[in-house]
Amino acid sequence: MKEYKSFLLTIQVTPKQGGSGxxxxxxxxxxxxxxxxxxxxxxxxxxxxxxxxxDEHLLSEE
Structure with a gap:
């Protein structure tokens, strides 16, 4: 992180319509x-x- 003035990581997860996943x-x-x-x-x-x-974590909770 010494090479960056700023660093932002965003993860967006949306359910698939009409199915699993x-x-x-x-x-x-x-x-x-x-x-x-x-x-x-x-x-x-x-x-x-x-x-x-x-993915592995979410599938193990089903």
């Missing part, structure tokens, strides 16, 4: 301290893994 939207908003800082693409895999873990 949900649709998940991840929104990342950030401001780098300089143009030399790399784009945070490495967080994409993190988002995939967290989505899978949330």
């Amino acid at each position: 949900s649709i998940v939207h991840w929104h990342l908003e950030f401001e780098k301290i300089s143009e030399e800082v790399a784009h945070p693409e490495t967080l994409l895999q993190f988002c995939v893994e967290v989505s899978k873990e949330i």
Whole structure:
């Protein structure tokens, strides 16, 4: 986080109409301290893994 002035991660989950399951939207908003800082693409895999873990958790409660 030393490379960003600000970093906001928002997760929006909405139930699918007429069926089971949900649709998940991840929104990342950030401001780098300089143009030399790399784009945070490495967080994409993190988002995939967290989505899978949330899915497993919700399915285990059914």
